[in-house]
Amino acid sequence: MDCPDCGDERTRVIDTETSADGTSVRRRRECQRCSFRFTTYERPEWDSLQVKKRDGTIEPFDRAKLRAGIERAVEKRNVSEPTVTNLVDDIESALQDRETRIVSSSLIGELVSGRLRDVDKVAYIRFVSVYRAFSEPEEFLRELDAVLDSEVEDFEPATADDQSPNT
């Protein structure tokens, strides 16, 4: 690598450090001619979206896998194929729009559950119970309560008391 200061090609690496998340390597370099010091970053060039799993491993984004997860959640529910396809499309494009090529599996989980919640409450509960891996029944019940509460809000007709005056 040429020195950014004098352009000499004789630069040497004086320090190498891997980033905390393991996705890049930072190197301190020094020019052997003018002693100018600079930093370079080395990252893999991903052609496609990568998913970082909870255990830290990174694997290519797999649309079929995403779809399978959603299909498991909506099994025997009144959710049509096109709805599932739309959901998968939606999530995939949301991920592709991000600047980074690596997304966490938990982010995908949040995106899926956020959309499933609007589509079908039961599917939503099934999905979060799998991906959040509730360890305590209480956690599951708390989530269920939250969903049921919002269901009541969704369907209860507005009463006069609920209407605040427009000021």
Ligand SMILES: [Zn+2]
């Ligand atoms: Zn130099």
